[in-house]
Amino acid sequence: MSEQTINADEPTRRDFIYVATGMLGAVGAAALAWPFIDQMRPDAAVRAAGQPVEIDVSGIEEGQAIIVTWRGRPFFVRRLTETEIAAASSLTEGDMKDFQPVDERIGGPAEAASEQWVVCSANCTHLGCIPTTVDDAPEGWSCPCHGSVFDMTGRILRGPAPINLPLPPYVFASESTLIVGTETAGA
Numbered sequence: 001m002s003e004q005t006i007n008a009d010e011p012t013r014r015d016f017i018y019v020a021t022g023m024l025g026a027v028g029a030a031a032l033a034w035p036f037i038d039q040m041r042p043d044a045a046v047r048a049a050g051q052p053v054e055i056d057v058s059g060i061e062e063g064q065a066i067i068v069t070w071r072g073r074p075f076f077v078r079r080l081t082e083t084e085i086a087a088a089s090s091l092t093e094g095d096m097k098d099f100q101p102v103d104e105r106i107g108g109p110a111e112a113a114s115e116q117w118v119v120c121s122a123n124c125t126h127l128g129c130i131p132t133t134v135d136d137a138p139e140g141w142s143c144p145c146h147g148s149v150f151d152m153t154g155r156i157l158r159g160p161a162p163i164n165l166p167l168p169p170y171v172f173a174s175e176s177t178l179i180v181g182t183e184t185a186g187a
């Protein structure tokens with residue numbers, strides 16, 4: 001994990017799903033909806049306390065992105081396509097202000113080596129707005145507030161945001177289960 005690490009129209013390929021997540025063992029519910037739904041469940045106190053959250057990602061197809069909450073803050077979870085990874089990988093240090101290699105920004109379940117995901121903060125590093133997910137590789141998110149544009153892995157390409165979207169600790173406990181808030185599956 002990098003030094004940036006900090007302690008998920010037309011509902012076809014690019015669906016925006018907001019997943020309100022619960023404590024470990026309580027799988028977050030997903031819905032094809034935007035904007036947010038079900039933001040404050042009774043387990044909000046658990047999230048605020050920083051407990052890891054478990055997300056069932058089995059329904060997320062390549063090219064889809066969702067937002068989940070952990071510690072009361074939103075995080076993007078995006079399953080990348082090969083084309084998106086290739087587009088992001090083609091970018092160089094000259095294309096961005098806070099270069100970080102793609103392989104330090106993505107990960108996936110051990111059981112499915114071909115799957116690559118990005119899990120990153122959904123708060124713009126300028127003033128905290130939530131960027132809109134776009135499907136225009138290598139561009140992946142665009143902030144509606146002041147125009148910052150991030151690539152498919154959350155790296156800042158242009159605009160006033162000074163640094164990349166930070167990465168939370170996370171681990172894939174299985175092919176279908178992502179845990180945000182820890183790097184240890186058994187935690």
Ligand code: FES
Pocket residue numbers: 124125126127128129143144145146147148159160161
């Ligand atoms: S808050 Fe995103 S560009 Fe200003």
